[in-house]
Amino acid sequence: MTSASYGTIAGMDGARAGSSGDEDRSAAARERIEALDEGGYREAVPALARLLVDAVESGAAVSFLAGLDEARAAAWWAGRAPAVADGSIVPYVARRQEGIVGVTLLILATTENAPHRAEIAKVIVASAARRSGIATRLLAAAEAGAVARGRTLLLLDTVTGGPAERLYARLGWRTTGSVPGYALDVWGRPEAATFMWKRLDPP
């Protein structure tokens, strides 16, 4: 069960990202971007676990070290289900005929002094489906979901100099700064993270 579909936004965002032309539109048509409710999220956990393992195997910094298996990855996603149920995490997935090929989490700040703030985390696209605009469309859906919930300031962190930093910069995210040795890469070596923010227009 999904709580919302962003098929139209997905199509619009290809244009907004500036990656022009028919290729973008056909790529957008291949997948649907959906916000999941708790039931849909729990059903998606095995697919999300495969995505997370695939990301770690591709060397991506997504909080885990090399050697992550699907059971542990599934446990991590399942651990977020209560937050999905209470609405403090809104998961977005990109779904193709063959299954889920991308995910991101919109994490709403819960303190009373930050009703306008949210974080973006776990932006992951299946390695076989990258560079076709899926992350761009997932982020557009998450932004729309943030604005709909009154969240007009988004934050995230990402590996300094990594492909995702370029993606976010291209989508209008601003850089606060880079912290050397912030986290370990999948092989256990310290690497820097760039902290970024984006202000969204209220509806």
Ligand SMILES: CC(C)(COP(=O)(O)OP(=O)(O)OC[C@H]1O[C@@H](n2cnc3c(N)ncnc32)[C@H](O)[C@@H]1OP(=O)(O)O)[C@@H](O)C(=O)NCCC(=O)NCCS
């Ligand atoms: C980073 C990631 C989410 C990008 O997903 P994607 O669907 O391939 O991204 P898009 O197709 O929307 O890319 C949009 C733009 O981002 C930039 N970008 C994306 N991947 C890139 C790469 N490998 N190298 C350089 N730039 C890249 C480019 O500017 C790209 O536009 P272009 O293809 O027209 O040049 C994907 O590579 C991924 O899942 N990586 C592993 C997990 C990860 O590191 N997530 C980030 C956590 S902060």
